[in-house]
Amino acid sequence: MAGLARSVAAAILLLSMTSFGFAANKVIIILDASGSMWAQIDGKPKLEIARESLRTVLQSVPADDEIGFMAYGHRQKGSCEDIELIVPPQAGSASAISAAADSMKFLGKTPLTAAVKQAAEALKYTEDKATVVLITDGLETCGGDPCALGKELKETGVDFRADVVGFGLSADEGRQIACLAENTGGKYIQASDEKALQQALVETVAAPAPAPEPAPAPAPAPAPEPAKPAFNFTPSVVMAEGGSEISNNSNAWEIYKADTDGTRGDQVMTEYGDLKTNLEPGDYIVIARDDEARSEQKIKIEAGKTYDPLFTLNAGTLVIHPHASQGSEISGEARVDFAYPGGSTTHYGDAKATVPAGEQKVTVQIGAGTATETVQLAAGQTVEKDVVVGVGHAVLNAYYTAGGDKADNSGIGFEIVKAKKKIDGSRESVEHSYGPDSKFWLPPDDYVALTTLDLAVSEQPFSIKAGDNQDIKVTLDAGVLAMSAPGAYSIEVLSSKKDIEGKRKSLGLSYGDSWQQTVPAGDYVVIRHMSAEGQEKEVPVTIKAGARTEITVQ
Structure with a gap:
């Protein structure tokens, strides 16, 4: 199913580039790089489908087409100004666009109205014919009015059109942005799932031709000619x-x-x-x-x-069913890499690939665990195989105190390292994640969870066996310190104890007159700085685990 999703997504993007006006002199593709593109279709992230579709389709674009590439939400979280024209419209830009999409992060908001406006201006739409193709999996989140923009661009442009692919949107969501395309004379294609993608492709490619003009009065029938074949090329x-x-x-x-x-x-x-x-x-x-x-x-x-x-084709078909452990269900989180004679490809979840015959190297990755198998595949053969990676599952959460409140904060950082130290005393890092309910797939071993929340750091040892499903609770032994220092240049937190030289260790510093941090239980000193060099006042404070402490330094 994942392979079908990729091929269908590639087909619909190709349709965008052909039926959507790629005959125009210049085109800019806008790709939604918001965080929601991590969502999956048939077990495969939408961002991977978009990347592979761009790479596949751009190889077939005529060399003289001038194509540009713009993205939003790829550099900053929560920013409505994160819009960038990465590749200006130019001939031969396929490789540059593919490389840009492959290296892009997906993490921000959805300022699609502003992005379409900027793309139109970059194409000088008031002077030349211009086309924008928007691929989005979300609605406007930055206050723009896509319907009004569509009318404005149509009225002020020379020959402007915007075409929109709603990738994974519901029918109701699609209606909210379809007006952007319709108000410019463009098209909107709903691409909610595989079936919808296929139907959109069929309806567009196989759309019926307009009714013919009424035929003139029949002329005298000519002498019959030998029947000609309807087609001259049928491979x-x-x-x-x-x-x-x-x-x-x-x-x-x-x-x-x-x-x-x-x-x-x-x-x-x-x-x-x-x-x-x-x-x-x-x-x-x-x-x-x-x-x-x-x-x-x-x-x-x-x-x-x-x-x-x-x-x-001299090829066969490999069907790989990935499992986290023996007897477990097929894993939708698995990455399956096929290395075949002359190339490689990647699928996700339950994977099916048609590849050249010969020796196949299949690597299945689930979290930090991998399993590799070699398969001999003959031409015309279908080989179906279960691959067990042998990993256990752990869900990590942090708590201010044992049995106390859960630290439900997106700033929590979890790093999983191996428990056994190297000869230099360091530990091998295995996986990272952020936020509560962080999930890890790990090979059998002894580990330590290094948990960080603001100024608090905790180490929690644990062990994993294949097939485990553990809920690991990390105790921070910390509280929350809310600090206020009216008129301050900066606020600094120091340990209350002095070292042998009479100095106190600084735990952290923040600019401004207010600051809130999670801090390990203990005694500290909070200092108000009134300038970059000066220090005006300090106040001692005791932090209790699981409690909130508020102080004002005046």
């Missing part, structure tokens, strides 16, 4: 020599003009499933694909002749 494809033809619409066809030196020239078409078409006389390069398998032939088309070449 077929098989997995292995002598095998059955692939007919499940999982395959794709790419047809290019052949240059005089025999290399690939301009793209003629990309089609999916059964192909029946008419090609003008000339030399072509035709590629048959099914997932990661491909076969290429050079075809010379001559007038009056028909061609039905057979393409042999």
Whole structure:
């Protein structure tokens, strides 16, 4: 299912780039990089589907198309100004856009209205024809009015249109942003799940043609001519020599003009499933694909002749069912890497891949655990295999005191390290996570959870066995200190004890006249600084575990 999600997502993005106006001189693709793109479709994060779709589709974009790439929410959390034109519109920008998408973080808000406005201005929409393709999985979260913007851009632009792909939105959510596309004369495509993606593709590609004009009065019937074939090019494809033809619409066809030196020239078409078409006389390069398998032939088309070449992929199918431990359910959190002769691909969850025949190296990763197996795959063969990684599951939470209140704070940091120290006294770091209910998949071993919340740090040893499902409670032995110092330049917290030189250790400093921190239980001194160099007053304070302490330094 994950492989199908990837291929369908790639197809819908290709549809955006072709049917959505990529014949225009300049186009900017806007990608939603908000934190919600970590959500999954069929066990695969939407951001991975978007990345792979961009990489696949951009390889087929004509070289002279000028394409730019913009993103929002990829640099800062909670910012409505985090909008960046990463790749300006230019020919040959495919690799730059793919690289930018692959390295991008997904963590911010959704200022989609402002992003579309900035993209239109970057395209000089009041002077030239311009197209913007917005791919979003969320609604406007920064106060913009996408409907009003659509009307404004249509009225002030020369020939402007915005096309919108609602990736994972509900029907009601889609209606709220469809007006942005409709008010500019563009299209809105609902892509809520695999079925919706497929239906959108079918409805757009296979849309019925307009009704023909009424025919004129019939002329005298000419003498009958010999019947001509409806199509002159009807290729077929098989997995292995002598095998059955692939007919499940999982395959794709790419047809290019052949240059005089025999290399690939301009793209003629990309089609999916059964192909029946008419090609003008000339030399072509035709590629048959099914997932990661491909076969290429050079075809010379001559007038009056028909061609039905057979393409042999010399490939098979691997179906990998990943499990965290023996007897457990199939893991939707698993990453499955296939390394096949000539390349590699990544799927998520229950994984199915069509790959070139030969030796296959399959690596399954669940959290910090991995398992690798080698499979010999013959052409035309389907191999189905369960792979057990052998990990246990742990959910970590921090508490101010044992049996006390849970620290329900997104700033909590958990680092899992191995309990056994190295020769230099350090420990090997295994995994990181932030916030309450942090989940870890870990191989069997002894570990220590290093937990940090503001100025409080705690170490909690624990052990994991394959198949474990543990709820680990970390005791911080800390309280909350709320400090106020009217008019202060900065506030500093120091240990109350002095070292042999009479100095006190600084635990932390914050600029401004108020500060709240989680602090280990104990005695401290809070200092109010009235300038960068000066110190005006200090107040002693005792912090009790599980309690809140408020002080004012005047």
